Amino acid sequence: MTKKQITNIEVKKNNRNRIFRYILKNGIVSNPDIAYQLQMSLPTVTQNTKEFLERGILQEVGELASTGGRRAKGLKVCADFRLAAGMDITGNHVSMLLLDLQGKILDFVRFSKSYEKGKGYYLELADMLEQFLDKNNVERERFLGLGISFPGIVNFQKNAITYSHVLGVEWLPLEEVSSSFPYPCFFLNDANAGAYAEGLQAEDGEEFFYLSLSNTVGGALFAKGELSQGKNFRCGEAGHMTLVPEGDLCYCGKKGCLDAYCSAKRLADSKGGKLEEFFCALKTEEAEGEALWEDYTEKLALAVNNLHMILDCDIVLGGYVGSYLEPYLDMLWKKIYERNTFGESMPFVKACRYKKGAAALGAGLRVIENFLETV
The missing domain is CATH 3.30.420.40 (ATPase, nucleotide binding domain)
Structure with a gap:
C-alpha cells in the first residue's frame, strides 16, 4: 500500500513538472494543446494548470483561435514569478x-x-x-x-x-x-x-563538448541534459591536453598544452591585452595579425578534430574567442576537414550562442x- 502511494505521488509530481516545463518552453498554450502534446488526460492537465493559476505562477492571456469548437483560454508562465x-x-x-x-x-x-x-x-x-x-x-x-x-x-x-x-x-x-x-x-x-547555458537552450538529447577559449582554455561535456563531472570533477580540462610535445610553456609548468596555443590571452597580448582590437585588426588584413591567426586556427583545428575523434559529438567554441568566431567558421572547418579521418560533410564545429556573460x-x-x- 505504501509503495503504491509513493508511486502515485511521484507520477503526479512528474506530470506537474512536465506540464509546467512545456508551458515555459512554448510560450502561450492551451489545456487541450498540453494534453495532446504530452499525451495526458485533459482533466489531469486542467487540474494542474488551475493550481498554477492559483499560485500566481501562471496567467491567462485571452482566448486562442478556434479550431472548430469553443475557444480555449491561452496560458502563459509569469516569468517574473x-x-x-x-x-x-x-x-x-x-x-x-x-x-x-x-x-x-x-x-x-x-x-x-x-x-x-x-x-x-x-x-x-x-x-x-x-x-x-x-x-x-x-x-x-x-x-x-x-x-x-x-x-x-x-x-x-x-x-x-x-x-x-x-x-x-x-x-x-x-x-x-x-x-x-x-x-x-x-x-x-x-x-x-x-x-x-548552451545545453539548456539546446534541442532535447543534444550532446556536445564546450571548448572555452578565454584567458585560459577549459572545457565541459554536456550530454543527456546534464554536465559530465568526471571522477575528480575535472572532466573537460582540454586546456592541458598535450598538443605539441615539448612545445611552448604553459602556465601549469608543462610544455605543449593546448592552453599555450589557443587561449584568448595569446591573441589579446598582441594588442596590449585587448582582444577586440585584435579582431578589428584582423578585418583590415594586418599581416602580423593574420600570421598569428593562421597559427592559432591551425592549432585549434587540430584540437577540435582530436576532441571529435574521441567523443563523436559536436564541438561548441565558447569563451572570449568563441564570441568572435562566427565569421571564421568556414575557414576553420576547412582546416578541421583536412584532418578528419571520416570525411564528414556536415560541420561538427559551432560558435557559441551566447556572446557575453x-x-x-x-x-x-x-x-x-x-x-x-x-x-
Whole structure:
C-alpha cells in the first residue's frame, strides 16, 4: 500500500513538472494543446494548470483561435514569478546578471575588480549584489538565489574549490563564499557554466563538448541534459591536453598544452591585452595579425578534430574567442576537414550562442533549474 502511494505521488509530481516545463518552453498554450502534446488526460492537465493559476505562477492571456469548437483560454508562465542572479568571478573582473524563469537576461553588468583572498572580497560582492537587485527593484521574497561561476576545479564531494591557477587558490571551502551572501548559493566551474547555458537552450538529447577559449582554455561535456563531472570533477580540462610535445610553456609548468596555443590571452597580448582590437585588426588584413591567426586556427583545428575523434559529438567554441568566431567558421572547418579521418560533410564545429556573460548566465540558470525541479 505504501509503495503504491509513493508511486502515485511521484507520477503526479512528474506530470506537474512536465506540464509546467512545456508551458515555459512554448510560450502561450492551451489545456487541450498540453494534453495532446504530452499525451495526458485533459482533466489531469486542467487540474494542474488551475493550481498554477492559483499560485500566481501562471496567467491567462485571452482566448486562442478556434479550431472548430469553443475557444480555449491561452496560458502563459509569469516569468517574473521568481528571479535569480548569476555571477562570474575572474582574476580581474566580475560579471553579474539577473534572470527570469524563462532564462531571459533582464540586466547585465561587468566591472573591473581584482580577485582577493579572504572574506572581505565576498562581502564586497554581496554588497554589490544588493545594489544590483535594488537597481532592478527586485522584491527579495521573489529572489531564488545566486549562481557563482569560478575559474577552477569545483569539487562537490569536498565542497570546495580545490584548485584555481587564475585566482591563486589551492583550497577554498564553498561555505566561506556562500556565508557572505544572505541567499542560497550554487556553484559551477566557468567552462561548465558556459556549457550549461548552451545545453539548456539546446534541442532535447543534444550532446556536445564546450571548448572555452578565454584567458585560459577549459572545457565541459554536456550530454543527456546534464554536465559530465568526471571522477575528480575535472572532466573537460582540454586546456592541458598535450598538443605539441615539448612545445611552448604553459602556465601549469608543462610544455605543449593546448592552453599555450589557443587561449584568448595569446591573441589579446598582441594588442596590449585587448582582444577586440585584435579582431578589428584582423578585418583590415594586418599581416602580423593574420600570421598569428593562421597559427592559432591551425592549432585549434587540430584540437577540435582530436576532441571529435574521441567523443563523436559536436564541438561548441565558447569563451572570449568563441564570441568572435562566427565569421571564421568556414575557414576553420576547412582546416578541421583536412584532418578528419571520416570525411564528414556536415560541420561538427559551432560558435557559441551566447556572446557575453555565458558563465554568469549558466550559473544563474542553475539556480532557475533548481527551482523548476521543485515545481
